[in-house]
Amino acid sequence: MSTALIATEQMLSQEPVVIRRRVKWGECDPAGVVYTAAFSDYVISAAELFYGALFESTPQRVKREHGFGTPTRGLTFDFSRSLWPDDDFDMTVIVKDIRTRSYVLDVTGRTLEGDIVFVACLTPVCVARSERKSIEIPPSFRSALEHYRQACAASVL
Numbered sequence: 001m002s003t004a005l006i007a008t009e010q011m012l013s014q015e016p017v018v019i020r021r022r023v024k025w026g027e028c029d030p031a032g033v034v035y036t037a038a039f040s041d042y043v044i045s046a047a048e049l050f051y052g053a054l055f056e057s058t059p060q061r062v063k064r065e066h067g068f069g070t071p072t073r074g075l076t077f078d079f080s081r082s083l084w085p086d087d088d089f090d091m092t093v094i095v096k097d098i099r100t101r102s103y104v105l106d107v108t109g110r111t112l113e114g115d116i117v118f119v120a121c122l123t124p125v126c127v128a129r130s131e132r133k134s135i136e137i138p139p140s141f142r143s144a145l146e147h148y149r150q151a152c153a154a155s156v157l
Contacts, residue, residue: 008021008022008024009021009022009045009049011049011053012090014053015148015151015152015155016092016093016094016152016155017046017049017050017053017092017093018090018091018092018093019045019046019049019090019091019093020088020089020090021042021045021088021089021090021091022086022087022088023083023084023085023086023087023088023089024085025085025086027041027085028084028085032084032085033082033083033084034082034083034084036077039077039079039109039118039120040075042091042107042109043075043091043107043120043122044072044122046091046093046107047070047093047105047107047122047124048060049093050093050105051063051070054141054144054145054148055144063129064129066138066140066141067128067129067130067138068126068127068128068129068135068138068141069126069127069129069132070124070125070126070127071124071125071127072122072123072124072125073102073123073124073125074121074122074123075120075121075122075123076120076121077118077119077120077121078118078119078120079117079118080115080116080117080118080119081111081115081116081117082117083117087111088112089109089110089111089112089117090109090110090112091107091108091109091110092107092108092110093105093106093107094106094107094108094149094152095145095148095149095152096121098137098142098145098146098149099137100136100137101125101126101134101135101136101137102123102124102125102126102134102137103123103124103137103145104121104122104123105121105122105123105124106119106120106121106122107119107120107121107122108120126138126141
């Protein structure tokens with residue numbers, strides 16, 4: 001019997017960040033359709049992998065070292081189709097907006113054939129970890145977000 005690790009999530013590229021994910025049976029309702037709440041987990045996981053790619057480290061370590069956190073201020077979805085157990089799909093993370101204390105990530109989920117499954121708009125806010133109050137986006141993080149946004153825009157041209 002093989003002891004290989006079977007991953008349900010894999011980063012395919014870093015500019016833009018594209019994550020391939022496989023739907024697990026436990027993420028689905030008795031009819032076999034992914035629970036709506038599971039999509040939130042998908043998007044938060046994609047954002048965490050995005051942070052790791054930005055800083056080439058683990059996301060929580062980087063944020064801890066810089067003294068800030070990124071709780072969610074807003075999360076919206078627009079669904080186009082369902083997913084079922086064992087479906088593979090890709091999520092692409094794009095920086096849509098960079099504000100003073102928050103920023104907006106668009107996460108688009110697509111089937112492997114390219115059909116849109118969902119579009120999510122995630123708005124984290126930067127907070128001081130020690131005080132849990134909002135702060136301006138730290139300069140190193142703002143710079144990384146801006147660089148990523150420009151690199152992704154250039155790769156589309």
